[in-house]
Amino acid sequence: MANSDKVLQYETFISDVLRRDLQEDSSKVFVAVGYGFFVEMSHSEALRFIEKKTKQLNAFTELLTKDSAKIKANIHMVLEGLRELQGLADFPEDHQKNVL
Numbered sequence: 001m002a003n004s005d006k007v008l009q010y011e012t013f014i015s016d017v018l019r020r021d022l023q024e025d026s027s028k029v030f031v032a033v034g035y036g037f038f039v040e041m042s043h044s045e046a047l048r049f050i051e052k053k054t055k056q057l058n059a060f061t062e063l064l065t066k067d068s069a070k071i072k073a074n075i076h077m078v079l080e081g082l083r084e085l086q087g088l089a090d091f092p093e094d095h096q097k098n099v100l
Helices: 001-022 043-086 093-099
Strands: 029-032 037-042
Touching: 029 043, 037 043
Parallel strands: none
Antiparallel strands: 029 037
């Protein structure tokens, strides 16, 4: 089954379920929890889930930011070492910022 068929199938399923459930009961909502799965939750459960997921994503973002800073520092150090080994003059400060 092609990805476009899967997407269409999920959209149809969600549309049908939401249409049915909105007519019956609006005290529950469906929350996308990942990998194409949806869980029916009350409004308070959904808000708790969203808060928890937001904290998790923010922590992951901070981790990736720190990792990218370390990689950038390592690249800068290697470039400085290569420049020193080759006997090249230091680049002006504004050029170094444009490189990385």
